Amino acid sequence: MQTGYIEQNMIAGFVTRGGADIKSITATVAIGAGLPVKQDSDGNAKLLESTDGLDAMIGVVVRFHDGWTLQxxxxxxxxxSTGYIQVPAAASITPKRNQAVYYDATNQVFTxxxxxxxIRAVFAANGIADGCAEIQVTQQIVIPVKTTGS
Incomplete structure (x- = not known):
């Protein structure tokens, strides 16, 4: 059972395990790797906003590098849209495996x-490493674990 992150030096947007479902979408502006996106009315990728709900996100941008060319x-x-990926994380958090994931649109970090x-995701491991965290993005809405005594 995994108790820590797969890598010590994590980089946002890296897919950490095989079997991920990655789709292609058009972007009309630069969107950072590891950030969550939704689809606008024209079908283009757009960064998730603070007013969005759980159903808005279509996925997380993966890192791609094709040389030193202008965008x-x-x-x-x-x-x-499904799988494990490294994302930028708020400095103050210490997530637990299977804990629900949220996105701070103002600071562009997961929390x-x-x-x-x-976000349709759970943290994939305990702890925090290098300002990044590993999350598991799911197709289904994650049902939180019921706490006793509430």
């Missing part, structure tokens, strides 16, 4: 703060 828009980007945007 020209529109361009195709890869978005992980355990349930006042932020809910």
């Amino acid at each position: 020209v828009f529109p361009q195709e980007i890869g978005v992980l 355990t703060d349930n006042t932020k945007v809910p």
Whole structure:
């Protein structure tokens, strides 16, 4: 059973395990690797906003590097809709495995703060490493574990 992260030096947008479902979508502006996106009315990727709900997210942008070329828009980007991926994490959190994931749109980091945007994901390991965390993105809404005594 995994109790820590797979890698010590994590980089946002890296897919950490095989079997991920990655789709291609058009982006008309730069979107950072490891950030959650939704689809706008024209079908383009758009960064998740603080007013979005759980059903808005279509996935997390994967890291891609094709040399030192200028970005020209529109361009195709890869978005992980299910699987394990490294994402930027709030410095103050110490997530637990299977804990619900939220997105702080103001600071563009993932967090355990349930006042932020809910994400279809759970943290994949305990702890925090290098400002990144590993999450498991799911197709289904994650059902929180019932706490006793409430």
